[in-house]
Each structure stands twice: as structure tokens, then as C-alpha cells.
Amino acid sequence: MHVKNRAAYLPVNHFVNKPFAMAKHDRPWKCAKRSVIFSSTANSPYNNESFSEKINKVRVSLVQACIANINKVDTMMNGYSGSSDEEAASDSPKTVVHTVWNQSIPINQMSLPKLTRLRQLLSLRHIQDSTFAKYNVRATANGDGLIFPRYTDRVERVGVRQLKPSGLKIFRLTENRNQPGIIEETIPDSSTYVGFFGYHLVKSVDVETVLLFNEADALSVHQAAGKVALAVHDQYGPFQNQLLSLLTELIHVIIWPPPEKYNRGKLLAKSLTSTNCHLISPASCKNMRAADALALPGKGRQLITGVIKACERVEEKSLSTFDKLKELTKEYYYGYGSVSGICKWSRFSALNNYLKGFRLGELTLIGGGSACGKKTFLAEYALDICCQNVPTLWCCLELPVGRLTATLVEQFSKDAFFEENTNQRSFDYWYEEISRLPMYFAKFDKVGFTKLKDIVEVIDRLAASKEVQHIVIDDVTALQEWTLAKNGYDLNLIFSDLRRLAQNRNCHITGSMLLSKFQNSKENNNADTLQQNAVNMQAMKEADNVLVICTKKLAQDITDVEHENFLQIWKTRRGGDLVLSNYIEMNFNRMTKCYTLTVGDRALPEGTWRLCILPLVLVAVISIVVNQLYVPLPDRFAEREKMQVIETVARVLYMYPGKWLELFSTKWQLCWTRLVLNSLAWLCSYAYRSTEPQNVHIHTIMLDDVAARVYIPDKVDTDAAIVYIHGGGFVLLNVDSYDLITRHLAKLTNMITVSIEYRLAPEHKFPAAIDDCERAIVYFLRHAHKLYSINSDKVVLVGDSAGGNLAAVVTQRLLLIYPVVQFVDFMTPSYQMAYRLYGRTALPDPESIVRWMLVYLGLDVEHVPKVLRSDHVDPIRQLQLLQAVQHDQLPPEFLDPSYYKKPPPKLNNTESSEAMHQVQSYLLDWQVSPLLQQDMSDLPKALVLTCEFDPLRDEGYFYVHRLRQAGVNASWIHYNTGFHAMLNIHNEVPLGRQAIQDVATFIRHNLS
Template sequence: MTMFRKAVVNEDDFPIVAVAERSDLRKRDMNEIWDQSLPVSHMSQPKLTRLKQLLYLRHITDGTLNRFNVRAISSLDGLIFPRYTVTMEMMGPQVRPNGLKICRLVETINMTTIADEIMPSGNAFHGMSGYHLVRQADSEIVVTLNEADAMAIYQASSKLAIVLPEIAGQFNIDLFLPYLEEFGKVIVWFPPEKHNRAKQLSKRLLSSQCYLISPKTSNNLRAAETLSIPGKGRELVNGVIRHGEVIAHKYVDTLPMLRDAVRSYVFGFDRQNVGLVQWKRFSLLNNYLKGFRMGEVTLLTGPYGCGKKTFLCEYALDLCDQNVSTLWCGLEMPSTQIVATMIEQYARDTFHKDISRQQSFDYWYDQLSQLPIYFSRFTGFTKLKSLVEVIEYHASAQDIQHVVIDNALLITEQGQKSVFTELKRLALARHLHITAIVHPRQEFEDGVSVPSSLQGSLEGAYEADNILRISTHMNKRQSYEMEKYFQIWKNRNVGELLLGYAIEMHFDPLSKCHSLTNVYLELMHSESMAYRLVASAKQM
């Protein structure tokens, strides 16, 4: 007896053929479902009402459903949302869909839910709901992620609205771009929980083309939810669309994008303007500089011998004592002498050549050692590249926030790059503050003055955010005593300037400490001319 066995064909042996056959079968099924579909009006009112509730369609009219070609499946227990890649303008009013989204009502004993099915396949792109309404003359479109929102927008504003579908659970932007690039304006209104996808899409569109509706603008509501607000849904939908924020180039801001930052600046809420810390030893500076800020470059200048280095030691010590991690780059004076000055300023006492004070010295040196301050070993002329490498290393290793350079004119650079341009870049890139001593190109006869041109008088003046100057003045009325004043020549970001006026500055030679007195002295150049205090200007 001859035995015959029924052949079993494994589709994996013919994958391309099997997939093609399945695809054709699903497409035939889809066409059959569409051909057998019925107008929504054929559904029973209770089922239609329940479907509308579950699909956020309660406020969508029959006219809008018809415009989107929404139909009922033949069993009358579900709705069909057709998807298109071609338009009625191209193919005529009987244009057939390329895909279907079928939403069936599933009723159990305890609940009623919706079962979704994508035909012919959920793993491929088969068009977008609402796309059939596109006309060649249309220059504006609103994109959403679901049918209810697209129809709500269309119904409230008469604006063209389409649905960008998920493909196999993924949001593939490349599939939609060819369809969106033809529009001059694309408004993106996604559900609040999908706002990240909206931002992803906006980055791929032209900056002048894309308008993004943020959760804040939409009050954390979808378009369908906004439309359902009693009495004013239509008005609110249009208002949200009008306030969509244009997505500019990554290096360009729009006025709506700047609103919160400007509000913070104007009303003083922004900590960046207030500063990381406030000065304690020199609290008067807070009235003008408002605080010590990151990302800035400050220059300290003044005539030779006026005490710039000694003041800067205490200035840095004040910040370091508030846990501002500091790197001192002393190119002009050995670190030994700098620390010797700092310890006396920290103790507010002197130890100079007094052997009996060694125990007190050790105590205060131990206290000083607790502060986060480091000293570079560079001396004399130093290459810019070498200095930057050290600063960048310590910015990462010790989280340096303040870099002090004495004297910046000892930094050498052979190329075309400006030393101060590089220091400004470093301050911004590493989010730190650089304070540098710079000697002026020229001295002023009266010791206290206002330069007619900062750029011409001081190296690095253009790049600097702040310029502080110690002035000296010989008081001929009081036994030719040398008086010191403190001026603020530049204060780019916040605060005030002290130009023709100055703060009186007192120096204690024993402790090497300074104090700033809240007395403003008008600095006269002649009997007929005096520079006035410029109080509210920001020098740009």
C-alpha cells in the first residue's frame, strides 16, 4: 500500500511570497470592509452615543464626521476612520482610502471598551486621517495624533487638520515630512503627555514653518477636550491655535519664547541676575553688582601701586569663605606671598616678623586650609593654551567656580585669538567667573577719571562684563594724604555704574583689610565740569 502524506508548507521557507500573499489578503479584506460600510446615521443612537463618549467625539457634529468620511462597520457596532495618501482634489470625491482605523465597541458584564484595529496592517504607513481634504491652494495645516482632536480643530476653526499615526507603536517622523514640507505653516497640537513628540517633529521642520502648541498654551487640554468646554469651546480652540509659538532656529529666539526669561529679569526672580553669592566683607558692592555671577569676566584695574593685588586677595577670600571654589593663577607674584597676605586678612590681624605669634599663625592657617582654594604654579609669561588646560582640568576635578588671574597681561598668545576672547569663552563654557588684574594702557593725571574710550584705555575692556577700578587721589588739604576710591566702570548685565562718583575706600595696613564706605564723592576735573553718576544704565 502506498502511503500519501499531506504536504505542510512552512511560510518561513518562502517569506517574501508569504508576506505578499498576506498583505494582498488583508488589503482585500480592508476593501471589502469599506465597501460594506454604512453611513453613521444607520447606527442605533445608544451605541453611537457610547462610541462618541469613549472616543471623545461627543461634540463632533454629523457634518464633521461626514467631511472626514467616518462610517459605520456593517455590524453597526463600530466606526471606521479612513486614512489617505491622496486627496479628493487629485482623485475626485470617490477617492478610496489607503488604510482604515476601525474602532469596535466591546461590551462585557462589567465595562464597555474600544478595540482598535489598523488595516491592512499596523506595521506600515497607510496614510493619514483627514489628508483627503487637502487642496493645492492650502498653505496652513494643523497636525494632531488622533481623529477626535483633528475633527475638533476642523469643526471649531475650519482649518485643515490631519492625524499623524503611530506605526507599530513608533512615531516615524520621516514618513510624514514629505507631506508636511509643502505647507508654509504647520501648527503642532499634540496631547500634553505627547509634547516630547511634538518637539521632535518641530525640530525637523523649518523654523519659520512650524508653530508649536505647548501644554501651557493649551491649558493641558487636548483639542477635543477644549471644544467640549460649555459655551466657549469653539472660541478657546481658536485662541489656542492663534497663540502657537513659532519654532525658530536653535540660535534664534522669538518673543513668546523669551516671555518667562524677560519676566524673571524685569521682576528680579532670576537667580542668575542676583548672583551665586553676595559679598559679606564688601556688602556695599551688592547694591551695584547685585552679586557674584557665573559666566562673566571681571577686570580689576588701577594705577601701579594702588593695591590691586592686596584688594583682590580679600575680594577672593570673601567669596571663598562662602564656599565658592577658587583657583588663583598668580603669574606676577609667588603663591607664598599671596597666601601670607590672605592669612592676615582672614585673621584680621598681622603676624609679620613676630615670632611669638606662631601658635596663632598655625591656628589661622588651619582655618584658612579649610577653604576651597587652589594655587597654580605658573609664574611670569604663560602661554594661553597651558593656562586654559589647567583651568579646564580643575573646573572638572575640583568644580572650580572662580578663577583669579594676576596679571592677565602676562598671558601670551601667538595666534590671532584674543586672550580675553578666549577667557570669556571659557567662563561661559565652564560656567565659572574669571577675575583678572589688568594694568591700564595709560595713567590719568588726576588719578581719578572716566576714560573717553574704555577700549582704548584698557586691554580686554570690550570682552569684560565688569570693570572695577581702584583710584588714588592726593588730598592736598590734609597733609597730602593719599586717598583711595572705588569705581565701577562697566557693569554689563545688571546693576549700576559709578563713573564720575566713587566709593571711599579705607585700608588697614596691619591686617591688610579694606572697607568701603557708603560716601559718594564727586570727582571734579575742573571747577566747571563734573561727571555725574550714571545710575540705571547697563553698559553693553
């Protein structure tokens, strides 16, 4: 059956390596006359109007459009879309600006007396005409004023020669001849942001940009110094956010305000502290504007250049840079007492490994339960530091001073004076020795009523004669502030004040406090316990170092008083590791009242080594599996790291199980591969639909007993449509698998898209798929397009991979994406590269392509190795067939010698079995190898997309070459890092989204 009028099909290649061509039907139903993409609907059999009537209507419409839009033609030529009739009729600010600007005249058409008077009044006497022209300064329509345009965009960014201004500033001469003056007018008003005067000249390579508050000053700076100068419109109040956002894009801004507006310029400079901003002060410019400086005879240019060089950097006092903080940062690491402290512990050397040293400006808390020896340890802790000439002040809020000094003397001498021992030295000697230490005692009589400010007063009195570096508080909870605290906020203030005191006085504060939580007794969850836990939390928050003495009883009998003490380090702000277990043992000598810290071995609990065996075994197994699974992808592969993971997962899910199932039956292998691939495709589509707004409606229809899915966007703005034939090697994928691509293509083009569900092999062998596609397309062109108001002359046929082959077979007017177009040569450079670089991966490789092709043709897959060796091509036919796939036609970069080796000519036929004769019978069938089509001269212009890492890359280029030889206007886009099927996962591969965008752009361009 013949079709009187054909649809014009646009060829475009599927994801990345299929020719994109439009051609004449080579089927029995092709029409006698050629159809053009933009063909008139007068030739359509569905149009009842005559051709002459339609032409008359078009002529009348064109005349009416020209009359109604005569004032916006210039705007459209400059890259701006014209407004509607209603907008043109309104007095909107944009319309007024464009009207005044379009009616303006060049300044050389003004009367000379008026122009001279304006130059004098506006300080423009020394401005050259070329400078005016560069800044697009024009005259009003009646020649009584000058117009200074303002812009919000750049010529470099928009790419047009002339930009339309977004605002105008007009200076007109008054009509009073006795006292001539200037009337200033701003369109729109000053409250509306309209950009800068001269902003259209800004380029991304401009290093310095001068910002001024007057148009005359901007013209003077540009003429004298050759720098881009902008004039900003000054208004009261803060600067507009749009203005500041444009200025932050500039590399280096120099602000030159008039002397009377210096404070205004200073405010603008502070608003631009994020950029490299400089300000010119009145002293630097000698209280002159730029226009006044240019008027100085003989030295105006030199003066302006010198003033710009003398600009001062604007810096915010509260902001700093790395350059300023270098010495401070260096002091933190290498300064005196920064990290290692001003001294180390000698008696408790174990603390040096964790606290690193005794540092000034820190707060250290030593806590523990009741009667755990925390104050005795605190005394020896402070004595150890004082013995290294660190001035120490004891604040005895609870502990009697006499008892404290007695304990210190015993700890210092390490002798027990109360025992009779003839060998021990006298008390007087040791007391005289300890009195030489720089240690001072402050006694406060009223326990619980001592304020923190009282301690500060004592420190201030000692500071006049003695420098105090270590303050020891025997009980922090004895402060009056602690007694009066009502909640956790008040407790937090106490610790924060102590830490602030240490930082401001450059000293170290050490205090002890009762932490009932750390006692080894079982406590009830009462109010007192909860309050104590809150105290512990505040102490941990503000303190720099927290040392906790924990007690462990040696017997279960509660009457047994023997116990062990352990020191735990719960926090160290600048130190090393924390110790949260019984790791540092405290051995107490009752005779000398001294402590010895013993660091024990961190032995693993009994039986822990058995638990380590399982993780080690798992690590070994995982390492072996990863080593076997890792197959490196090429370095230039798009999204290589991400694709490395995706490819490995795909290989584990369907490739390895498929090879194992192949041992039993090819049918089982095919079922598993279909299940996995379709499931993965459905998951990708579901993820896309759940994250992206879906503005597409889906219908399922029957086209002459062939199922099809129709995608209808919400905003359909054209009567064109897309018919999509999915890929999948003729045997694997279906319409559901391509839902992600067709849905995205419909949204990008705003076109109705139809996806055909043709029958798959091996259940339905060749040419069942071709017959289904042919019947569905013919039915759609005859009847179904009316349901969706589609112009049958604007239908695009799209096919990818195997779908590209079907599209090329069904019609020579096609859109192809890396299609299979030949079954002759599997030794092309792209096939050889696939063998070498990613033959072991889950990506489409020559073996899988040939396998599914044989299944599609209904042939035995045992012939795959023979076909790959080209044993199916006899020497007689080889020279004839290989004319279409000559390797020398490929670009030089495709013939990389690192993986390509030119195959030798075939001398004899190595296989003459009946099965191979069946393979050879398909060689010259254009329905299998569309590349062998003899006549391609009538094909419309085509777009071919190919990608580097695709076995079908060379076939796409061969198709382009054949089209160009036949005189077809064929375009070619090659993605150097792309790979086959990257459009199926375009959510993860940006290059795949770009390829779909290129296809959509081509379609819209040719069907608009």
C-alpha cells in the same frame, strides 16, 4: 444777458457739513431748457455737427466696438477690465487661459464613457458632481478632458460671483483605445506662478486649510471633511515667493503630501514656519493619499477626518516660542545664582548694592594704574568669596605664590605677624584656619608664555575631584596670547575667550589688568597711550563687570606720596547703578593689608542749589500756562491727541492775540487773523509739496477781471472741470490758503480745477463776492473753457463753508461742503453743542461765524450777542422763517439732551433799533440764506457731507431735507468724528483725506 446752454453743476459739500446739490440757475442768465449731467454735446452752441449726424456716428462706433470686443464682454461682467485689441490678438498666456476657459463646457455635457474613464484614471470615482461644481471643474470644448482651474484671488475679496482663473491644468484622454491613458497639460507652463486649485473658496473665517499636491486629493478632503482644500502645483527647486506669500495669509495650514513626496511637503512646511503649520506624515495616513482613503468602502470619511486630526506641528529647531522659553526665563529671575548670585560679599558689602551678587558665567575685570593696589584688593576680593564656600582657583601668572599666600593669611587674620604683639594669635593657628578654605593655586613658571589652554587643562584636572566656581587670574596681560596680539581684533579674542570659558565651565573669572589711562598723571597722546586706550575699549566690551581703582593725590607737590583711592564701577551687566565718580572711597590698612569701602554722600557741588531755582521756576510757569491753555476736546473727536496740540497752537497764535487787538480796532484783529491763518495754510501746502510728488501744473488767469488759479494734472483723462470757491468766512482766506485742497482734489479726480479769487469783506462789502464769482463763472463757461478743451456741459461748482454760500447763491447747481445756508436760527443743536463742548477753542464757533457774517454784510459787529440770541427775528417773521429750520426734522442722535435745550418761542421783539432793522432786512434775501429758496424742484441729484463737531452740521441736514421734500435725489454722508475745516489739514487728519476722496469719487462717478 442770457446763456443759451448752461453747465451742469454737481453739488457736493465742502469739507464736512455743507449740502452737496445740483440745481437749476436762478439767475437772469439761466437757460430755458434743463440740462442733464450727461447731456449730449449736440445741444452745445459750440458744436457745428447736427444731432442726427452725431447719432449715426455713435451707432457705427457701438457696432464696431461690439464686433471687436465680443469675446471680452463676459470678462467685463465679472469685474475685470478687458484688454486692448492688440492684446486680444496676441497669444499671451492670459489670453490663452481665458480662451480655453470660455470655450469649456460643463462636465454633465460630456459623453458618459469618457467621463467615467477619466474618473477612473484620475481617482475621481467617488467625487460627487456638487463637489466638481464647487471647484469649477469643467470639460474641454471637444469633451475629451477635464479642466481644473487655478486662482490667485478669492471670491470673498473680489466680490464677484465667478472669478476668471489665472491658470489651467488639463487632463486629456489619449486616442489609443488599446492602451488608454492621460495627457497632462498646464497653461501657462509650470515655471509660471498661477495660484492654487480651490483658492477662490478660501474665506477669512476659515480656521483650517488643507494643502495637497493633487487635485483629486483636494476634492476628496473637501468632500469627506468639509474643509477648504487647496492643490498646489509642485515643481522642482524652491517654492515660488508668490505661493508662499498667499499661504502665510492663512490661519492654520495642514499639509498632506503623497507618501512619495513627503520630503517635498516637509520643505514647504519649513518655508511656512511663520504660520501655524502642521504636516501629515506617511505613518499618520498609512501611506495613502486622500483619494485612496476616500475610496475605502464604509470608512473613507472617518479615516480622512482622523488623519487630519493626527497632523503634527512643524517646528524649526533654531526657533523658539514664548511657551517653550517660560521655564528658561523664569530660571533667569528666580533660579539659583541668576541675578542675586550664589553669594554676597561680606567684607565689601557696599558692592552688593551695585553688583547685586556673585554670579557664575561672568567675567569681572579689576583695573587700575600702576601701584594702585589692585592685586592686593583682588586677593581680599577673592578671599571674601572663598570664605563663603565658593571653590576658588588662583592662576599665578606674575605674582609669586608665596607672596600671595602671605598676603591672604594677613588679610584672613587681620593681624600683622611681623610685629611683636603678645596678644596676637600664632601664625600656625591662622594658617591652619585658612587652609580649610576651598582655595587652590596653579603656578606657571614661564611668565608671559602661559597660554589660556594651559589654564583650561588645570581646570579640567580639578573638575574630576574638585568643582571650581571662581577662577582668579592675577594679571590678564601676562597671557601668551596677549604678548602675541597684533591688533585690537586679537585683544578682543582674548577677552571673548575668557568670557566663553566662564560660560562653558559655569564659573566666574576675575582678573586684574593695568589700565594706564586711569592714572592721575598727565600722559602724552603717543602711540603707547592710544594702544592702551584700545585695550580698555576691548575690556569694556566683553567683560560683564568692570571695577576701576582711581587714585587722587592729596597735595599738588609731585613728591608727596599721600593719595586717596576710589573704586568706580564702570560696567555691570546685570547689576544696578554705575559709579563713575569718586563716590566709593577705599580706605587701606597697611597693618592688615585690608580694604574698607566707604560709600559717601552724593553731595551736590557748591552753588548747585542756585542753578536749580531757574528750572523750578520754569516748570512752575509752564504748568500754569498749560493749565490755562488746556481745553479738552470731545472724546470722539477725530485724531483727538494730535488735534489737541494743533488747536492749542492755533489758539495761541491768532485767537488770543486777536482778542487783545480787538480792544484797539477790529481792523487790526482782522489783519492779524488773516496773516496767521494764511501763513499756516501756506506752510501746510509747502510741506505737502515737498514730500509728495507734484503732478499738477498751475496757471494764473483773469476771468472777466477776476483772478483765478488753474490746476492742470499731468494725466487729464476727462473733459470735465471743477470750479472751486474757497471758504473763510467771507473775510479771512484766499486762493493761496486753499492751495492744498484744490491741488489734492485735482490729483484725485484728474480734472482741471479752477479756484476763484473773489474780493473779501470788509474792504468789499456784500454782494461784491457774489458778483465776482458770477462774472468769473459766466466768462469761463463762454470763453475760457476753450483754452483747456473743457466741455462746458461738464463743469462742477464746488464751494465750502462761506464758499458754499456763494456757490448756492451764484447757481442752484452747486457742490457744497459744510456751507452757510441760513442766517435765521443760531440755537440749533449743533450750535448749542459748539457752545458747550468747544466754545473756548480756536475751532469755528457760533460767535466767530456770526461775527464774520456781519462783517460780510457790512454791519456792526456789536450786534453779535443779539443775533446769537435771535433778537434779530421778530415774532411775526419767526414762524415763517423757522419752517425751514425745524429742529424736529433732525435725527434723534442730533438732539442730545446733554447739550441741547429747545429754545422757547419768541413773544415780543426785544430790539427795535435802526441797526437791528438793517439786520432784519437780510433775513428773506435768498442771497444771504439760500436755504430759504422757495423752488428747489428742478435741482439735479446732490451729495451732502456733514460732520459731528461743526456748528453748521444741522444746516447741512436741513438742506438735504429741503432737497428731498422737493423730489431731488439727495445723498447724505455724515462723519461721526469729523470737525469743521478738517480738510484744510487733511495731511494730519486721515478723515479729512477720506472726505476729499468721497467728493472726488462722487464727481468722477457723475461725470464719467
